[in-house]
Amino acid sequence: MLKSQRLAVLPIDSYDLDSELSVVDGHEYGGEYDTFTFGSWSSHVLANGTGADSDTAFRPHEGSLSLTELGKQLPGIMSMVSSHFPLDRLQWVRIFSLRDGIIAPHVDFLEWAEPGTRVQIPLRTSEESLHSENDTVYHIRRGEVWKIHSTDPHSARSTSKAARLSVCLDFADAEEPVEIRGAVPATEPVRIIERPEPTAAEIEELLGSGQNLTPQTMRAGFRRFAELHFERQAHATAAFDWYVEAARRTGDEDMVAKAQAFRTYCVEKRGDGEAFVW
Template sequence: MTVGASKNHAVRGVSLLKSQRLAVLPIDSYDLDSELSVVDRHEYSGEYDALTFGAWSCHVLANGSGAESDIAFRPHSDRLALTELGKQLPGIMSLVTGHFSLDRLQWVRIFSLRDGIMAPHVDFLEFAEPGTRVQVPLRTSEESLHSENDIVYHLRRGEVWKIHTTVPHSARSTASTARLSLCLDFSDAEEPVAIRNEAPATDSIRVIERPEATEAEIEELVDSGRTMTRESMRSDFRRFAALHYERHTPASAVFDWYEEAARRSGDAAVAAKAEAFRRYCIEKRADGEAFHW
C-alpha cells in the first residue's frame, strides 16, 4: 500500500533522509540488457539468507581476491580484482570505471531482489571503521523501495545513492522481475566519493507516503505470535517487516512487534531467538558471526 508522496510529506521526508542522492548517471548510453540477463542466471551461494526473505541474491563482480565465492563484505587493502562474473560484464564494469575512481573501491557487487524483502539491519557493526556504500539501480520499478528509519523512498534507475548504513534500513520489492542494483563499497566513511561525467538530476527525490499504523493493526500482527513456532518464526518475520513499508513506522519497530509476538508464543526458545535476531540485525554483531534460524 504505497502511493505517491504528497508535496509536504516528500519535503519533510527528504529533509530527514540521511542517505544522499549524489548524482545521476547517463545509464541509457550503456547497452546493459544482455549483461543483466547474465546476472539473472548467475548462481548465489546464500551468504545472507538469514537476513533475506523471498528472492534476494548477491553477485560479486570485483573484490580483493578475484573469487566469485568470496561474497561476504569485509574491508581489505588488496588491489581490486575482477571475478569470472565481472569479466563477463564489461559494460557494467565500464559504467563503474567511467564514473568512479578505483583508488578506494574495495567491492563491486550487484544485489538482486524479486518478490522479497530484507530485514531492517545496520551494516558494518562488526568493523571498527565503516566504509562508504553507494548503490546505483541498473534495473528497477516503482515496486522496488528502500527504507531508512521511518522513511521509505524509491531509487530510480541510474541514480547514485550514498546509503546511510549505520541506522536501521532495508529494501523491498514486490515486483516479479528482479530489481538489480549495483553496490560499490569504498574505504573511508568520511571521504567524499568522486563521480565523473554525471547527468543532471531532473526528478525530485521520491519519498513514499504511508498512513500511520493503528493500534488495532499492530495488535492483530503481534497477537499472531500465539501460533508462532520454532519452525515458522523465520517465515513469520516477513509479515512484520512488510508492515513497515505499508504504514508510517520506524524500521526498528519491526523488532519490537516481532519480539512481543514471540513472547506470546509461550515458547522461551522462540522468544530468545527473536531477541537474538534483533541484536544481530541492528545492535551488535561479531566479525564473521552468522545467524542461524
Template sequence: MLKAQRLAVLPIDSYDLDSEFSIVDDHEYGGEYDAFTFGSWSAHVLANGSGADSDTSFRPHDGRMALTELGKKLPGIMSLVTEHFPLDRLQWVRIFRASDAILAPHVDFLEWEEPGTRLQIPLRTSPDSLHSENDVVYHLRRGEVWKIHTTDPHSTRSSAETARLSLCLDFSGADEPIEIRKDIPATEPISIVERPEATEAELEELLGADGNLTPESMRSDFRRFAEFHFERRSHAAMTYDWYEEAARRTGDADMVAKARVFRTYCIEKRADGEAFHW
C-alpha cells in the same frame, strides 16, 4: 529526515546492458546472507580483493580490487563503474538482485571498527522497489547514485515481477567524498513514499493475538513484520519490537530469546564471521 544522499545521476541509457542483465539473472548465488533475506534476494560479486568467485562474503581489505569471472563477463556494467567512479578506494563491486524479496532491517559494518562508504545505483528497477531508513521509505530511480546511510537501521523491499538489479559499490573510508565523473543533472525530486499510520486493529492482527507464531514458523513469519514497516508509518527498528512482542505472547521463553538474539545480530552487535542460525 532522510540521511541517505542522492549524489548524482548517471547516463545509464547510454550503456547497452540488457544482455548483461540476463547473465546476472542466470548467475548462481551461494546464500551467504540468507539469515537477513526473505524471498528471492541474491548478491553477485563482480570485483573483490582476491578476484576469486568463491570470495563472496563482504569484508574490508587492503589493496586494489580484482575482477571475478562474473565481472569479466559484464564489461558494460564494469565500464559504467570505471568511467564514473574513482578506483583507488573501491574495494567491492556487487549486484544485488531482488524479486518478491525483503531484507530484515539491519545495520551494516557492525563487524568492523570503521564503516566504509556504500553506494547503490539501480540498474533495473520499478516503483515497487523500495528502500527504508529509520522511519522513512523512499525509491531509488534507475541510474541514481545513492550514498546509503548504513549505520542506522535500513531495509529494502521489491515486490515487482521483474527482479530489481542494483549495483553496489563499497569504498574504504566513511568521511572522504566520492568524486563522480560525467554525471547528468537530476530532473526529478527525491521519491519519498508516504505511509498511513497503523490502526490498533492492524497492530493486533500483526502481533497475532491468537498465538499463531510457532518455533517452526519464526523465520517465515518474520517477513510479515518487516513488510508492515514498509506499509505503515513506523521506524525500521520497530520491526523487532513487534516481533519480540509476538513471541512474548506465545509464552515460549526460547522464542523470545531467539527474537532478541536476531535483533542484536541485525541492528546492534555482530562479530566478524558471526552467523545467525534460525
C-alpha cells in the same frame, strides 16, 4: 530526515546493458546472507580483493580490486563503474538482485571498527522496489547514485516479479567524499513514499499472529513484521518490537530469546563471520 543522499544521476541510457543483466539473472547465488533476506534476494560479486568467485562474504581489505569471472562477463557494467567512479578506494563491486522479497532491517559494518562508504545505482527497477532508513521509505530510480547511510537501521523491499538489479560499490573510508565523473542533472525530486499511520487494529492483528509462531516457523514468520514498515508509518526497528511481543504471546521463553537475539544480530552487535542460527 533522510540521511542517505542522492549524489548524482548517471547517463545510464548510454550503456547497452540488457544482455549483461540477463547474465546476472542467470548467475547462481551461494546464500551467504540468507539470514537477513526473505523471498528472492541475491548478491553477485563482480570485483573484490582476490578475484575469486568463491570470495563472496563482504569484508574490508587492503590492496587493489580484481575482477571475478562474473565481472569479466560484464564489461559494460564494469566500464560504467570505471568511467564514473574512482577506483583507488573501491574495494567491492557487487550486484544485488531483489524480486518479490525483503531484507530485514539491519545495520551494516557492525563487525568492523571503521565503516566504509556504500553506494548503490539501480540498473533495473520499478516503483514496487523501495528502500528504507529509520522511519523513511523512498524509491531509488534507475541510474540514480545514492550513498546509503548504512550505519542506521535500513531495509529494502520489492514486490515486483521482475528482479530489481542494483550495483553496490563499497569504498574504503566513510568520511572521504566519492568523486563522480560524467553525471547528468537530476530532473526529478527525491521520491519519498508517504504511508498512513498503522491502526490499533492492524497492530493487534499482527501481534496476534504470534499465536501461530513455532520454533520451526519463526524465521519465515518475521517477514510480515518487516513488511508493515513499508506500508505504514513506523520506524524500521518497530518490526523487531512487534516480533518480540508476538513471541511473548506464545508463552515460549526460548522463542522470546530467539526474537531478541535476532534484533541484536541485525541492528545492535555481531562479530566478524558470526552466523545467526535460527
